[in-house]
Amino acid sequence: MDNVEKQKAYARLIVRTGANVQQDQLTVVNCSVENFEFGRMIVGEAYKAGAKDVIVFWNDAKTSRLRFDNVSLDVLGNIPNWLAESRNYYAENKAAVISIVGNDPEAYKGVASEKLQTSSKASAKAFEPYYKKMMNSEFQWCVAAVPEAKWARKVFPELYEEEAMAKLWEAIFDAVRISEDDAVKAWNDHKAFLAKKCRILNDAHFDAMRYRNSIGTDFTVGLQKDHIWEGGGELTPDQIYFFANMPTEEIFTAPDCNRAEGTLVSSLPLSYQGNLIENFSLTFHDGKVTDFHADKGEEYLKILIETDAGSRSLGEIALVPFDSPISNTGILFYDTLFDENASCHFALGECYPTTIKGGGEMSKEELIAAGGNQSDTHVDFMIGTSDLEIIGITKDGQEIPVFKNGNWA
Numbered sequence: 001m002d003n004v005e006k007q008k009a010y011a012r013l014i015v016r017t018g019a020n021v022q023q024d025q026l027t028v029v030n031c032s033v034e035n036f037e038f039g040r041m042i043v044g045e046a047y048k049a050g051a052k053d054v055i056v057f058w059n060d061a062k063t064s065r066l067r068f069d070n071v072s073l074d075v076l077g078n079i080p081n082w083l084a085e086s087r088n089y090y091a092e093n094k095a096a097v098i099s100i101v102g103n104d105p106e107a108y109k110g111v112a113s114e115k116l117q118t119s120s121k122a123s124a125k126a127f128e129p130y131y132k133k134m135m136n137s138e139f140q141w142c143v144a145a146v147p148e149a150k151w152a153r154k155v156f157p158e159l160y161e162e163e164a165m166a167k168l169w170e171a172i173f174d175a176v177r178i179s180e181d182d183a184v185k186a187w188n189d190h191k192a193f194l195a196k197k198c199r200i201l202n203d204a205h206f207d208a209m210r211y212r213n214s215i216g217t218d219f220t221v222g223l224q225k226d227h228i229w230e231g232g233g234e235l236t237p238d239q240i241y242f243f244a245n246m247p248t249e250e251i252f253t254a255p256d257c258n259r260a261e262g263t264l265v266s267s268l269p270l271s272y273q274g275n276l277i278e279n280f281s282l283t284f285h286d287g288k289v290t291d292f293h294a295d296k297g298e299e300y301l302k303i304l305i306e307t308d309a310g311s312r313s314l315g316e317i318a319l320v321p322f323d324s325p326i327s328n329t330g331i332l333f334y335d336t337l338f339d340e341n342a343s344c345h346f347a348l349g350e351c352y353p354t355t356i357k358g359g360g361e362m363s364k365e366e367l368i369a370a371g372g373n374q375s376d377t378h379v380d381f382m383i384g385t386s387d388l389e390i391i392g393i394t395k396d397g398q399e400i401p402v403f404k405n406g407n408w409a
Contacts (some may be wrong), residue, residue: 003169010144010178011041013246015049017187018142019096020242023050026095033060035100035146042098055090061107061274068111068119076119079126091130094238097141104150105334108274116273117303124307124376135378136353136360137234140242145172145337154334175247175326175338187243194231197251197319197408201229204400206392208259209317211344213388215265216281220393221317221346222259224371226357229253234354249326249341252318254355257373260284260314264346268332268339268382275300276334280381288312289348304348310375316347316355322386322406336380343384344403349375 001009015021027046031039039056046054068076090097108116124131134141152164159167173179177186205227211219231251233243263283270277280294280301289312294301305312320327320343327342351372353359359367364374390403401409 003166006169006173006178007038007146008041009183010173010176011038011045013176013178013183013187014098014142014144015042015045017184018144018243018246019098019140020240021046021049021051021096021140022240024052025050026090026093027051027054028090028095028097029054029056029100030098031056031058031100032103032148033058034148035102038146039100042100046096046098051096055095061103065107065111065274068108068115073115073118076115077122079122084126087127088129091133091139094139094236096139096242097134099141099143100146101143101337102145102148102151102335104148104274105154105271106274106276107150109276111274113299113303116275116300117307120273120303120307121376128376131350131376135350137236137244140236140240141244142242142246143244143337144176144246145335147172151335155331171329171331171333174329175341177247191232194248194251198229198231201251201253201392201402204392204394206400206402207395208393209402210391210393210399211262211264211383211388213265213383213385215267215385216263217265217383217385217388219260219262219264219284221261221314222256222287222371223317224254224256224351224356226370227253227255228355228357230352230355237360245337245341247326247338247341249324250318250320250345252316252352252355254351254359254372255314255317255346256287256371257310257313257315257351258287258371260287264381264383266381266383267343267385269334270297270301270379270381271334271336272297272300272304272379277301284314287314304377304379307349307377308375310373311349311377313348313373313375314346315349315351315373315375315378316345316380318345318347318380319390319403320344320384321403321408322384322388327384339382340380343382344388344390345380345382345384347378347380349373349377349379 277297
């Protein structure tokens, strides 16, 4: 297949396997203006899948940057009711949501941190019903990426723009298994592999996990008492199976947000709100971040940690072997969608209620009481290395190796 044919196959995979758009289902597509041609492919494939209607929200990082540079905090802190009602309406009506990402990792470099924080908090509050339903898998959603010129040049700085774009396309195709003869079968096989790992971990039902490696991570995290390990795809309450991320290589669950001790050291940069945070560490006590440092972008790490009460605690633990398809490319993508699938990681902020037994039916207060973190944010950061050791600790104190030398023990 040439590049165009691979793009068509990718769009079809996103719609049919990723979001799994159903007959007569509303479908929402979020896409950047730079990628309008691929966005149109997604729209076409959604209609072919039987979508009742496809609503497209185009976004433009350059326009957003101009807005950040020129409007006041009062404006940024005010989300119009019609905008909030629109997004929340589609969640309420169980629309399938497809988000096509891929922007300059440093699109908002230099924007005043208080502006980014104000905008983030206002959005989280206005779209809270949408995000709650999304985290609870009440509708299908899928995030996938396509190249953008500045992103490609960041990943491959030694290449001219056209070459960098072509190489990034190929890296994405490989990561989502488009390069294989039958991508749908490859995803079904992958789903079965991840499900097997989930069964093993769920049967073990660890009480805590201890992490250690040579770059400074020395950390123990408690697991929520009724935690469930998930991986690959998820089921909506209507039993529609979907993949929230393409690619995905992780097995994940909910920690007990009140039990985390020690230090986690980043192994890859984090692109947060269009800014890079590099070489950072987080120190925890009683489940909360008590100290942090970053060689670059520390002010944006501070914004993340201080988003709200829950952003100082963990909402997700994810396991990804160092010897995995994306990691083995040796490519640093500067994009969490890919980099989190090349490395064991954690997330600050909101937990996924589906990773707690009965969590989908719990109120916010009940989730907090059960040790499930609640926050207006959920941001993954990578800590996996080739020498990472993870030990599972049972309730009776037995220690069982989970990861050895960065891979499954």
